[in-house]
Amino acid sequence: MGGGAIIFFLLLSLIYGILWIYCLIDILRSDFKDSNMKLIWIVVILFAQVVGPIAYLIMGNSTKATFKS
Template structure:
């Protein structure tokens, strides 16, 4: 059986995308656990990012500055 080279290339692209998405998801979860948040939003962000990995990670990273507690 001869597998076309294009199949291997497409498979490699998909595997790379999945690896990046997994890395970003784990990064967001670790970042949530390590930092303090305004109004006790840590549990809410954990639920959002855990159950909606791609969308939750994108939302978490896009609102990073506004959600953290400022340390004086």
């Protein structure tokens, strides 16, 4: 592997790590419509490594509780 490929994979890993941490923190700080959804999303994030954070970003907002002021 050349130096460019190593830098590319390190950068990709860093971006994925930041995305994973962002999703995990967002799950922990959010309230959900169903009390079990928080645990379900954490399990999805942990065990579906590549698809989990992307699925949460796409479908997570629909499972969150909305508060009207």
